[in-house]
Amino acid sequence: GESVGLHLPTLSVQEGDNSIINCAYSNSASDYFIWYKQESGKGPQFIIDIRSNMDKRQGQRVTVLLNKTVKHLSLQIAATQPGDSAVYFCAENGDQAGTALIFGKGTTLSVSS
Amino acid sequence: DSGVTQTPKHLITATGQRVTLRCSPRSGDLSVYWYQQSLDQGLQFLIQYYNGEERAKGNILERFSAQQFPDLHSELNLSSLELGDSALYFCASSPWGSNEQFFGPGTRLTVL
Numbered sequence: 328g329e330s331v332g333l334h335l336p337t338l339s340v341q342e343g344d345n346s347i348i349n350c351a352y353s354n355s356a357s358d359y360f361i362w363y364k365q366e367s368g369k370g371p372q373f374i375i376d377i378r379s380n381m382d383k384r385q386g387q388r389v390t391v392l393l394n395k396t397v398k399h400l401s402l403q404i405a406a407t408q409p410g411d412s413a414v415y416f417c418a419e420n421g422d423q424a425g426t427a428l429i430f431g432k433g434t435t436l437s438v439s440s
Numbered sequence: 441d442s443g444v445t446q447t448p449k450h451l452i453t454a455t456g457q458r459v460t461l462r463c464s465p466r467s468g469d470l471s472v473y474w475y476q477q478s479l480d481q482g483l484q485f486l487i488q489y490y491n492g493e494e495r496a497k498g499n500i501l502e503r504f505s506a507q508q509f510p511d512l513h514s515e516l517n518l519s520s521l522e523l524g525d526s527a528l529y530f531c532a533s534s535p536w537g538s539n540e541q542f543f544g545p546g547t548r549l550t551v552l
Contacts, residue, residue: 359539370442370530370543371483416482426539427473427496430482 339437346404348434350417353398357419361428362391362402365414374402374415404436412438443467444544446531452550458519461547465512465533471495472514473541474506477528489514521551 340346352360358379363371375386377393377400384391390403400417414435418428443466453459465472474486476499485498489508500506503521508514518525528548532541 361540363543370444370532370545372442373540373542376540418483420539426471426534426541427485427488427498428483428539428541429485430475432482 335434336432337435337437339439340407342407342409342438342440344407346402346407346411346436346438348402348404348415348417348436350400350402350431351398352400352417352419354419354421354429355398357421357429359420360391360393360400361418362389362400363416363418363430364411365416365433367413371416407436407438409438409440412436442542442544444531444533444542446529446544446547448547449545450548450550452552453521454552455521455523457521457551458517459521459549461516461518461529461531461549463514463516463531463533463544465514465531466535466542469533469535469542470512471534471536472508472512473532473534474500474514474516475530475532477530477546478524479527483530486516518549523551525549526551 361376362374365371377384377391388405392401414433416433418430421429445464447462470491473488475483486500488496506516528546530546532543534541
């Protein structure tokens with residue numbers, strides 16, 4: 328079936344490095360994509376989103392890139408900090424009724440000092 | 441703090457039992473979503489309500505049901521519980537016309 332997935336289950340970086348977390352999606356009908364951060368014991372927290380009419384969107388220390396040609400989404404975190412350690416999920420809205428999101432399995436980012 | 445509240449935070453029960461999870465959305469949000477997160481799994485969409493009415497269904501078992509009340513809070517009812525129902529259950533809400541969802545802290549259900 329169609330799903331959103333992430334290329335790597337884990338990513339380890341040093342404090343201060345830039346992190347790139349990748350996600351592949353397969354539903355061509357999706358026109359909204361979102362990245363969430365989930366810390367241990369907490370609910371997912373919004374990081375940044377992007378609509379399909381955009382290729383790039385920047386936030387504070389984060390950038391989301393969307394490549395519709397290859398159905399690829401990435402999250403870039405600049406100057407990664409220990410507080411960025413968490414599980415990161417990408418999600419898409421798919422073509423389903425309502426506005427529910429389809430989530431990938433997540434990438435665990437570990438930042439060492 | 442997202443503004444979405446969920447109770448209880450933890451729930452331990454036995455197989456065959458029935459439980460009710462409660463969610464209060466952010467003030468003004470009309471849409472409520474329920475998701476299940478099992479170990480090693482991402483979030484699986486269960487069901488969505490909008491202003492009291494069911495809007496969309498995902499991978500929700502027939503043993504599970506939900507409703508949204510006039511004050512917009514929602515309840516997820518899980519019955520005939522099985523060991524495999526042990527998971528985190530998240531509620532999220534979103535304002536009208538927005539895809540962005542705000543998640544609550546979740547309820548951790550353990551079925552023994």
